[in-house]
Amino acid sequence: MTIASIPTPLALVAELTHRCPLHCVYCSNPLELARREKELSTEVWARVFQEAASLGALQVDFTGGEPLARPDLRDLIRSARTAGLYASLITSGLPLDENRLQELADAGLDHVQLSFQGPREESSIEFAGVQAHAQKKRVADWVKQRRIALTLNFVIHRGNLDQLDEMLSLTEALGPARVEFAHVQYYGWAFANLQRLLPTREQLGRSLEILKNAQQRLRGRIRVEYVVPDYYAKYPKACMGGWGRKVLLISPTGDVLPCHAAGILPGMTFENVQARPLRKIWEESDAFQRFRGEDWMPEPCRTCDRRAQDFGGCRCQAFLLAKDMTVTDPVCSLSPQRNLVDAILEEVNDAASKSVAPRVDWVYRPNPGKS
């Protein structure tokens, strides 16, 4: 591949830390979490923002872990804004008080995406292992008062999908400009808990109807966005908008990855921003070049009309399901390995129809800030 065909990234996902007061059973962090002493410094991040902006990136998403666990978050936001980036904070909303939020606003924070585990306090306690719901509602108000854009993000799955109406009522009460209903993505901690999280076919059908109606009803007031979980879809999602095409993610320790989950892929090494300029890593590193474009594609992708739309789907999902990161994403109905996904769906739907499933223990994600 020639340098001329290297795309311009749109967004940098800055995974500032793996420390987090929540213990979500579907966390997107790797199973092996980075410790605090290994996290990048304020100064290195500031340089990275300049490098990302000069590569053409327009936005930075501060995430984690819980980015508020970084005491220097205000300085990081300021240096991202100085670099010309649009700054989003993806947060659980704790620990946060009004004074700290004001500091972040003064530093130039543009947008807060506040995550919810469901419509009630019990949802936080069950799915995140912590009491957080009341605090989240306070944070939503503080954000709006400061004229920062607010997105609510409800992570949905079998355990809370039947509470969608309640989630929509809560959304209307809090009045954000935008709400996302994000189905759990089955990697990392969520893959470990898949049997409990994947919704049933019936549940999904009902939920899509509710969401379509809400989209119509709230048009012009609240933008309602959602995505179908791709195990139930006919074609795979265009994961990250294509490998090394739109997004780059930097881990707490400075490794540069094409997505949240790529660390699980065997034989892949990721270069570090402390060792090499970001542009070089984006344009030339083996990890980014490996699945960029179409040269790597097997059949049926190679000759498929949809290859420029979904880019062969997700490499991590191919690895998790088919144990081979180079095959067509098995969720695709054209994949020779679609039977693997169908078997999971069958098992989940069967078990659910027999009801009284035994209570399985969740695998809670730990907090690497504590030993």
Place this chain on the structure above:
Amino acid sequence: MKPLPESRPRLAPGCRLNERSSPTRMLLMPERVLRLNGPSLEIIERCDGQHTVQQIIADLQAVYSKADPPRVEHDILEYLGQLQEQRALDFE
């Protein structure tokens, strides 16, 4: 969704233009970027909570005096409606 002529559009919280110095002017907003051409930039720059929709139409009809005035009005109303659906605008 059609904005009222007397209402005053204003960029919604967290929606802003990128730096004046950059080669491409863009509207930055949560999870989205809108690239702006001449007329769309002229419109957005007037979405300041001061100009009414009517004033924006009159201004643009003057700037683009060679264009058909009803056509300009139609396009502006449609554009403002789309921005409202994206939640990039509030109307006061």
